[in-house]
Amino acid sequence: MTTSPGLRERKKARTRATIQREALRLFQRDGYAATSVEAIAAAAEVSPSTFFRYFPTKEDVVLTDFMDAATVERFVEAPAELSLVEALTHAVRTGIAELPKEDFELEHLRNRLIRDVPELRRGMVAEMVRPMGLLAEAIGRRLGREVDDDIRMFAGAAIGGMVLVMPEHGHDLGDPEALVDELVARTRRLDRILTLPDPE
Amino acid sequence: MTTSPGLRERKKARTRATIQREALRLFQRDGYAATSVEAIAAAAEVSPSTFFRYFPTKEDVVLTDFMDAATVERFVEAPAELSLVEALTHAVRTGIAELPKEDFELEHLRNRLIRDVPELRRGMVAEMVRPMGLLAEAIGRRLGREVDDDIRMFAGAAIGGMVLVMPEHGHDLGDPEALVDELVARTRRLDRILTLPDPE
DNA sequence: GCCTTGTCTGACAGTTACTGTCAAAACACA
DNA sequence: TGTGTTTTGACAGTAACTGTCAGACAAGGC
Numbered sequence: 001m002t003t004s005p006g007l008r009e010r011k012k013a014r015t016r017a018t019i020q021r022e023a024l025r026l027f028q029r030d031g032y033a034a035t036s037v038e039a040i041a042a043a044a045e046v047s048p049s050t051f052f053r054y055f056p057t058k059e060d061v062v063l064t065d066f067m068d069a070a071t072v073e074r075f076v077e078a079p080a081e082l083s084l085v086e087a088l089t090h091a092v093r094t095g096i097a098e099l100p101k102e103d104f105e106l107e108h109l110r111n112r113l114i115r116d117v118p119e120l121r122r123g124m125v126a127e128m129v130r131p132m133g134l135l136a137e138a139i140g141r142r143l144g145r146e147v148d149d150d151i152r153m154f155a156g157a158a159i160g161g162m163v164l165v166m167p168e169h170g171h172d173l174g175d176p177e178a179l180v181d182e183l184v185a186r187t188r189r190l191d192r193i194l195t196l197p198d199p200e
Numbered sequence: 201m202t203t204s205p206g207l208r209e210r211k212k213a214r215t216r217a218t219i220q221r222e223a224l225r226l227f228q229r230d231g232y233a234a235t236s237v238e239a240i241a242a243a244a245e246v247s248p249s250t251f252f253r254y255f256p257t258k259e260d261v262v263l264t265d266f267m268d269a270a271t272v273e274r275f276v277e278a279p280a281e282l283s284l285v286e287a288l289t290h291a292v293r294t295g296i297a298e299l300p301k302e303d304f305e306l307e308h309l310r311n312r313l314i315r316d317v318p319e320l321r322r323g324m325v326a327e328m329v330r331p332m333g334l335l336a337e338a339i340g341r342r343l344g345r346e347v348d349d350d351i352r353m354f355a356g357a358a359i360g361g362m363v364l365v366m367p368e369h370g371h372d373l374g375d376p377e378a379l380v381d382e383l384v385a386r387t388r389r390l391d392r393i394l395t396l397p398d399p400e
Numbered sequence: 401g402c403c404t405t406g407t408c409t410g411a412c413a414g415t416t417a418c419t420g421t422c423a424a425a426a427c428a429c430a
Numbered sequence: 431t432g433t434g435t436t437t438t439g440a441c442a443g444t445a446a447c448t449g450t451c452a453g454a455c456a457a458g459g460c
Contacts, residue, residue, distance in 0.1 A: 008456060036445065047410045052447070126326035132364050149386075152364040153393055160360010164332050164352040186349075192397045193353055208427060237417065247439045252418065
């Protein structure tokens with residue numbers, strides 16, 4: 001895994017990371033709207049064309065999906081006694097914990113941007129459809145059960161339930177632990193609201 | 201109310217309706233992306249500037265909010281024995297029923313566009329934050345209860361729960377009754393998934 | 401080392417959604 | 431009819447994308 005997968009691949013990964021890092025830095029410094037793709041490309045020392053090859057839109061630099069394959073796996077494999085919502089919390093929580101603190105800095109910056117820039121907030125919500133779908137499938141796997149409308153609704157409701165209460169925390173949640181605490185509190189609430197009916 | 205509110209207002213309303221009608225017609229004929237704002241403006245016999253005065257973005261021609269003040273009112277005033285989800289169904293259902301069939305045609309066209317054009321679908325989901333907020337407040341009013349995080353989560357979950365199952369109906373739902381049936385079936389499911397805990 | 405093959409990059413031109421400004425036109429009201 | 435306000439159209443400008451194409455660069459066989 002950590003062994004070199006070819007010079008080409010490594011270079012691509014580095015370019016991508018550089019673009020994202022520089023972009024976030026500029027967004028923070030000058031504001032999202034005021035930072036042009038051209039400026040980002042210049043800061044990352046690539047051409048605008050290259051920028052768009054790595055990120056299809058300017059938004060996507062900030063909105064990389066927060067529910068990845070690893071999170072899904074942790075959700076499915078979570079201790080059996082946990083409820084669905086608890087398992088989800090568990091998955092996200094351990095994900096945050098495993099994050100190197102350098103990455104967490106970036107993550108934190110991303111979250112602040114999403115919270116503060118309306119356009120990004122909007123994009124984030126729009127992007128939630130994918131996590132919903134992923135969660136639905138993951139629930140199916142965790143329960144060893146066909147994905148039906150009940151599961152799809154449950155998944156959508158679980159993600160949708162967080163939309164209005166997330167922007168709430170105006171405080172910054174700079175360190176991982178505070179964020180996790182917040183998350184746990186929220187999801188405990190969510191667990192009392194949601195119930196997945198038995199199949200059929 | 202129905203008496204003329206001045207020539208000016210009437211003309212504005214007509215212009216707005218014309219723009220929207222022409223836009224939807226062109227979207228249907230040529231496709232959403234292939235129809236430029238300039239073309240819409242020309243078809244509606246206004247200037248592009250005027251188009252943007254009536255609709256801040258091209259998307260907004262299609263994405264006029266489906267949860268308006270009247271729906272909220274019907275929700276709040278729905279029979280007391282109905283559950284929250286049932287009351288919501290009731291509100292939407294009666295809203296559809298009251299729609300003149302000409303308007304329903306347009307509504308139907310809009311729904312098809314939203315379903316079929318990815319960009320619009322995305323926009324629709326992004327726009328759901330507002331209905332969520334409206335629903336949260338409406339729930340507070342209906343229950344005569346302060347809007348807290350439980351209510352916010354419930355509202356978000358109720359709307360979010362529909363996201364994955366709505367695109368499902370590939371069939372067209374051309375007539376209002378079929379649509380209502382579909383809606384009722386969905387929301388009955390939703391009612392078993394969601395529970396609003398008592399305050400505190 | 402060298403050459404071929406496939407991939408990545410940069411330059412460029414073009415489209416279009418959207419913004420802001422300003423003078424002219426259309427309406428409201430006396 | 432005249433005056434003040436609102437609405438409109440023309441125009442210029444910005445910036446996010448899209449598509450194309452030739453040149454640079456890495457991978458792998460010789």
